[in-house]
Amino acid sequence: MESISAKRLPYSKIRVMFDAAKKLEKQGRDIIHLEIGRPDFNTPQHIVEAAIEALKAGKHHYSANAGIIELREAVAEKYSSEYKLNFSPESEIVITNGVAEGVFLVINALLDPGDQVLIPNPRWVNYEPDAYTNFVEPISYTLFEEKNFQPDPEELEEKITPRTKMLILASPSNPTGGVTGKKILEQIAALAVKHNLIVVSDEIYEKIIYPPAEHICAASLEGLQERTIVLNGFSKFYSMTGWRLGYAVGPQKLIDPLLRYHQYMITSTNTFAQWGAVTALKGDQNPSLIMRDKFQKRRDYIHAAVNEIPGFSSTLPAGAFYLFPSIKETGQKGIQVAEMLLEKAGVATVAGEYFGSKGAGHIRISYANSMENLKTAVKKIKIVMKKSA
Numbered sequence: 001m002e003s004i005s006a007k008r009l010p011y012s013k014i015r016v017m018f019d020a021a022k023k024l025e026k027q028g029r030d031i032i033h034l035e036i037g038r039p040d041f042n043t044p045q046h047i048v049e050a051a052i053e054a055l056k057a058g059k060h061h062y063s064a065n066a067g068i069i070e071l072r073e074a075v076a077e078k079y080s081s082e083y084k085l086n087f088s089p090e091s092e093i094v095i096t097n098g099v100a101e102g103v104f105l106v107i108n109a110l111l112d113p114g115d116q117v118l119i120p121n122p123r124w125v126n127y128e129p130d131a132y133t134n135f136v137e138p139i140s141y142t143l144f145e146e147k148n149f150q151p152d153p154e155e156l157e158e159k160i161t162p163r164t165k166m167l168i169l170a171s172p173s174n175p176t177g178g179v180t181g182k183k184i185l186e187q188i189a190a191l192a193v194k195h196n197l198i199v200v201s202d203e204i205y206e207k208i209i210y211p212p213a214e215h216i217c218a219a220s221l222e223g224l225q226e227r228t229i230v231l232n233g234f235s236k237f238y239s240m241t242g243w244r245l246g247y248a249v250g251p252q253k254l255i256d257p258l259l260r261y262h263q264y265m266i267t268s269t270n271t272f273a274q275w276g277a278v279t280a281l282k283g284d285q286n287p288s289l290i291m292r293d294k295f296q297k298r299r300d301y302i303h304a305a306v307n308e309i310p311g312f313s314s315t316l317p318a319g320a321f322y323l324f325p326s327i328k329e330t331g332q333k334g335i336q337v338a339e340m341l342l343e344k345a346g347v348a349t350v351a352g353e354y355f356g357s358k359g360a361g362h363i364r365i366s367y368a369n370s371m372e373n374l375k376t377a378v379k380k381i382k383i384v385m386k387k388s389a
Contacts, residue, residue: 004360005132005133005134005135008129008132009129009132009133010129010353011162012125013125013351013354014035014036014037014125014350014354015339016072016124017035017064017234017342017348017349017350018033018035018036018348019372020342020348021033021035021342021348023084024342024343024346025140028236028350028385029346030346031346031348031379032345032346032347032348032350032369032373032376032377032380033362033366033369034347034348034365034366034367034369034374034377035135035348035349035350035364035366036366036368037174037321037322037366037368038239038241038368039236039239039241039291039321039368040368040369041239041287041291042239043098043239043240043243043276044238044239044280044284044287044288045082046279046283046284046287047238047240047276047277047279047280047283048276049271049383050275050276050278050279050283051273051275051276052222053179053275054271054272054275054276055272058134059198059271059272059275060271060272060282061271062267062268062271063268063269063271063274064093064268065095065127065259065262065263065267065268066093066094066259066268067093067095067156067269067274067277067310068095068143068249068271068278069089069090070274071095071247071274071275071278072089072090072093072095072247074277074278074282075087075089075093075095075146075247075249075281075282076089076092076093076249077281077282078281079217079219079230079249080213081127082217083217083220084220085217085219085220085225087249087250087348088252089263090114091252091253091255091256092249092250092251092252092255093246093248093249094228094235094247094255094258094259094262095245095246095247095268095269095274095277096231096246096247096248096262096269096318096329097244097246097266097269098230098233098235098244098245099202099233099235099246100126100203100230100246101228101246101262101265101266102231102233102246102247102248103120103126103127103130103168103200103202103231104130104133104262105248105258105261105265106166106198106200106229106231106248106258107130107131107133107134107136107166108130108133108134108261109181109257109258109260109304110165110166110198110254110258111134111136111165111166111259112136112165113134113135114135114136114137114163115136115137115163115164115165115166116136116137116138116139116161116163116164116165116166117131117136117137117138117164117165117166117167118139118140118141118156118159118164118166118167118168118197118363119131119138119139119140119141119168120139120141120142120143120151120168120169120170120173120267120356121140121142121143121354121355121356121357121358121359122143122149122173122175122176122352122355122356122358122359122362123140123143123170123173123175123355124170124174124175124202124355125354125355127168128356132331137163137303138158139158139161139164139387140356140357140358141155142155142358143173143176143178143230143358145315147386148178148179148185148315148316148318149173149176149177149178149224149324150179150180150181150221151179151180153184153187153188153191156188156191156369157191157195157247159195160191160195164195164197165197165198166197166198166199166200167188167191167192167197167198167199167200168201168202169185169199169200169201169202169218170178170198170201170202171201171203171205171215171216171319172205172206172215172317172319172320173205173209173319173320173352174204174205174320174322175322175352175355175359175364176315176317176322176324176351177299177317177318177319177320177323177324178315178317178319178322179209179213179214179215179318179319179362180216181216182214182216185216185218186221186222187270188216189221189222189223189224190223192224192227193221193223193224193227193360194197198225198227198228198254199218199224199227199228199229200228200229200231201217201218201219201228201229201231202231203217203230203231203232204231204232204233204235204236204246205236205237205319206232206237207237207288207292208236208237208292208295208298208319208320208321209318209319210221210296210317210318210319213318213319215319219249219250221275224252224326225251225331227251228250228256228299229248229249229250229254229255230248230249230250231246231247231248232247232249233245233247234244234246234277234280236320237288237291237292238280238288239288239291240276240277240280243270243273243276243277244246244269244273245256245269245270245273245274245277261322267376269359279296288328295321295367295368297371298321298367298374299316299317299321299323299367299368300337301371301375302323302365302367302374302378305318305375305378306323306325306365306378306381308324308382309381309385310329310330310385310386311327311329311330311331311385312325312326312327312329312330312385313326313329314326320346321366321368322364322365322366322367323364323365323367324352324359324362324363324364324365325362325363325365326361326362327361327362327363328361329383330388332388333351333353333360333361334351334352334353334354334359334360334361334362334363335351335353337349337351337363338350338351338363339351340388341363341380341384344384344387345377345380345381345384346380347377347380347381349363349364349365350363350364351364352364369375
């Protein structure tokens with residue numbers, strides 16, 4: 001038996017593709033993995049050593065539900081120094097089990113069944129299923145490809161109803177790599193104030209951004225700090241995906257309900273991992289900056305190379321490590337192309353349809369892989385697409 005909400009939850013199609021690729025590998029096939037959204041770099045050594053030292057020092061018991069105070073203080077310092085935002089480490093920050101838990105918390109702790117939440121389309125796969133867990137209705141707003149996958153504030157306002165209580169933003173975006181500009185964000189901020197919306201800003205890719213683009217923290221916009229929860233973490237910029245550490249920052253009136261849900265879900269996050277995260281924020285940033293520079297070189301290569309493949313066309317992503325090319329000119333669906341590339345080229349990607357209706361006719365390519373593998377993948381894709389034309 002399963003609950004009504006569980007029946008509405010699909011398995012993540014990203015993981016389905018990953019499992020299919022692994023199955024082929026077990027059969028002896030060589031697969032180039034461009035489907036998983038994780039950096040291909042190890043966690044910087046000084047962060048690893050900080051966690052090891054915490055273990056040796058006996059720092060492996062329960063922490064406070066909200067996380068060790070040292071990490072919450074480090075997060076508060078980050079937002080003070082980088083965005084001139086003041087958050088209390090004691091009452092306005094919760095250390096979560098990644099941004100994934102953060103998204104679940106905001107929807108379940110701040111919304112009621114029957115409420116509506118505005119979510120981007122294309123979007124990260126978690127937003128919609130998390131709404132279903134609380135019988136909240138997800139309402140999509142478009143990220144327009146012709147505008148480098150930015151939203152249109154006018155379209156967004158048309159989606160708002162008396163039941164709309166929350167707006168989720170994501171910049172840089174997964175799966176598109178799009179970065180929302182300041183002018184559009186200011187217009188969205190005005191809408192949020194006008195319609196009294198809670199704003200949830202998923203900013204996990206904030207540091208993986210390429211000039212001249214710049215990241216704007218949503219809470220720094222006029223009128224938003226008092227109504228915004230920023231979700232962020234350590235998985236991407238510090239290549240700490242397996243550490244499962246994120247955080248939610250916002251006003252106490254919004255953070256307190258999250259903390260109460262969080263304490264019954266997981267008690268607290270991994271204690272010695274939190275000590276590693278303190279070092280991530282306060283220690284040497286160069287390894288992460290070097291990684292970001294390598295991502296930019298890969299982005300430049302894969303963007304140019306993919307646009308040379310007949311039937312493919314892609315905007316230049318300003319952040320994250322994804323390319324989201326249109327394959328509409330091939331006359332095939334994203335699902336068909338992704339399955340064909342896996343089976344015939346040994347290249348694992350993800351169909352754009354898995355990221356929402358506006359992702360149809362696209363595939364997502366993660367360039368978090370070596371330049372050598374990216375070049376090999378492009379050659380194989382070209383061969384397969386030429387044969388299928």
